[in-house]
Amino acid sequence: MKRIMKSILMFMVFWIILTEKINIEIGIVGIILCSFVYVFNRQDLFPDNNFFFNKILYTLLYSGILLKEIIVANWDVAKIVLSPHMDISPQTISFDTKLQSPFYRMILANSITLTPGTLTVDLKRKHMIVHCLKKEYAEQVICSKFEKILLKIEAIEHDQ
């Protein structure tokens, strides 16, 4: 019951942002549409019980670090592209992650792709293949900050 309420509330917020108004009619139509979406959407939006509501602090910390890393990496790659002789040494590396749940692995892979200079090519179970623009980035990927924070979040979840 709690899960149904949470999903429908989230869809309602999205609906109100799309319509830009708050009316009785819009509310009624929105509730009907949101329940339809919930019925026809078989997959769980939240794999664990409450991701966004419990660990909001860690989520904020993670997005801050992600933003900082993206800006630094963007600047580095821009310098490489604009320099007259591009000193790139592209190579692919493969390593294993320590993360257990597939959801966090997906977040890790997306973050690696989002920072320029590193690109996730393949992800099978624990095995990740990452393409790097320069050799220095490879060491940064293997012991990255993202994985440490995600491991912390997972440990907290395990304790509960």
Add this chain to the structure above:
Amino acid sequence: MINKCLIISAVCLSITIILCMIRAVKGPSNLDRLVAINVINTKIIVLIAIVSFVLGETYFIDVVLVYALISFIASVIIADYIQKTGGKES
């Protein structure tokens, strides 16, 4: 003043779109073209948003949301198609 800034940036974006088209036309393989088209889609998203602010019509933002959805699905389907057929012929 702000309007002028928006118009100048829109013109710059259009020029970069034309430059991207060079790669999209010439690219050696089909996947190169797909990468270029992906970038052009992102640029068009930003361009529509800027144009909506220049014209003062905020309903174009809905168009931006729908365009983002459609461009993502298009690139996924084209990548899948290349994976199935090889993409070398044609």
Add this chain to the structure above:
Amino acid sequence: MKLLFITLFLIGGVFFFTVGTIGILRLPDLLTRAHSAAKCDTLGAMLCLMALIIYKGFSFTSLKLLFVILFIWITNPTATHLIAKTNLMENKKDKKLME
């Protein structure tokens, strides 16, 4: 004050878009080009849309623009990942054909 911030953000966004385009034209092979495309997707789009959000202030329109940023940041890595994976499969097929 507002004007200064908007202009700075727009210049930053257009600069990163231009650098991404130059990278796509200059870099030698597909995966390195994908790196350059990621730069357009992340900082270029974010800075330009951020300028528009500052221009509009706090309203439903800026919330929608935030949704657009979030959407771009979720979907574009997925598309790039699919392209890279397709490239890997093609290379494997080619190697098998050569043998």
